[in-house]
Amino acid sequence: MTENIDLKALEKKAYRSIFEDGIWDLFLGILILNFGLAPLFGLFINLPEFWNVIIPSLIICIFAFLVFYLGKKYITIPRIGFVKFGPIRKSKQFKLKIFLAVVFIANVILLILPLTDLINYSQIQPLIISLMLGLGGLTLPFCVVAYFLDFTRLYYYAFSIGFAFFILEFLTPILGYPLETIIIFSIIGGIIVLIGLNYFIRFLKKYPLSK
């Protein structure tokens, strides 16, 4: 306790303790797993095409948000306690919210564009679409989120998602849709969920519930 106290390091240590529970990893892992599980469930659900993937996808997304919200509220906060960080962190969180709103609007536009016939996706090379989706739509936003959250593991997850889209292009001619999507995203999402579970178990051991 008597050694030199670095206030910046102290703040960083306190801040990063919120990622010790692995709930962010579980949340992101389930969302990525969703890319693989939704088409898998779609094979067994008797619904019209498009809806047989969208409905399970929405259910999995709701499940991921519940894991995050309930996990933080009932597991993390009673164990590590509650903290409000200073103005610099608050400003970063505000910028993150603006960025996420922009990404959300951009994604909605990208979803609507094919319906308006303004862009003919069939004229664009599939590899370019994959790179746009993987790097532009997921890796880059995830890296920006990692920067604003100061969450180092998220950089690795961001690049693994981009890598998944890249690999997908090569697997499609071999395995065909939806098998290649199911396999690649189940593997990557599954690994992230396992990392999250590992952190979660370590967290439960490190911070037992005080009486």
Add this chain to the structure above:
Amino acid sequence: MILIGKKKTESEDIIQPLSDIDKIIHEPARLLIMSYLYVVESADFVFLRNQTGLTDGNLSSHLSKLESTGYVEIKKKFKGKKPQTILKLSNSGREAFDRYREKMKQMLSGLSEK
């Protein structure tokens, strides 16, 4: 006698910065508590206990001392049925901590070999 008296005065001059140091903050456990509360807006008792590694009793007694000097504000409230103790550095606590840091910097920079 005069010589001894003169020497004593010089010694007092040397140790003067030391006596100016805020003793309340200078205690290692309280310094750690103040440092954590300085870098966050507010935190509850559980968070501070986990971060500092102090026991419940130890943390509680140091917090009482810091509260009595007006450096820390303690608010007790209920979250559902569970009690929650919110801790925050008061304005005077923040100023005292800034002064303490400044004094320590001055004192340590004055500790030259010559």
